[in-house]
Amino acid sequence: GLVTSILALGAAIGAYLSGILASRYGRRLSMIIADILTLVGVFLTLFSSTFVMLLGRVVLGFAIGINTSVVPLYIREISPAQLAGITGCFHQFSISVGILSSLLLGWKTPTESDSDYGTSNYWKLMFAVPIIPVSYTHLTLPTIYSVQISVVAVSLKKKK
Helix, strand or coil, X not given: CHHHHHHHHHHHHHHHHHHHHHHHHCHHHHHHHHHHHHHHHHHHHCCCCHXXXXXXXXXXXXXXXXXXXXXXXXXXXXXXXXXXXXXXXXXXXXXXXXXXXXXXXXXXXXXXXXXXXXXXXXXXXXXXXXXXXXXXXXXXXXXXXXXXXXXXXXXXXXXX
């Protein structure tokens, strides 16, 4: 219960503060900060201490909240007007695929009651999976985050 719900608390705080973060530092830097927070959160959740794991879940939630708010803004602002709708749909579809993937991974993860495995450390595998897409993002950082949207350009675009 607490491990799951504390992630939602961090996501609510991250989503609330993401507007300030995106306005002050821009969408690009906000996404980079969220990716770094994701890596920190993943590594914290892999420790056995309950407090450190809960702290990691809050950090992960904060990163999720930032990404949930900032990524659609960034996509909308860099997309041509005729493709803005489909790119937004693709973002939402990607989130749905990620949720489905995590459910499928958790479905077949052995538990303590599985006597054949003898250990309950398989849950750490599920918490470590976000390292893959975030590492990919950092490896391809120059191309993925190549467009910086200035706050001034966005405000001018809205006035037109």
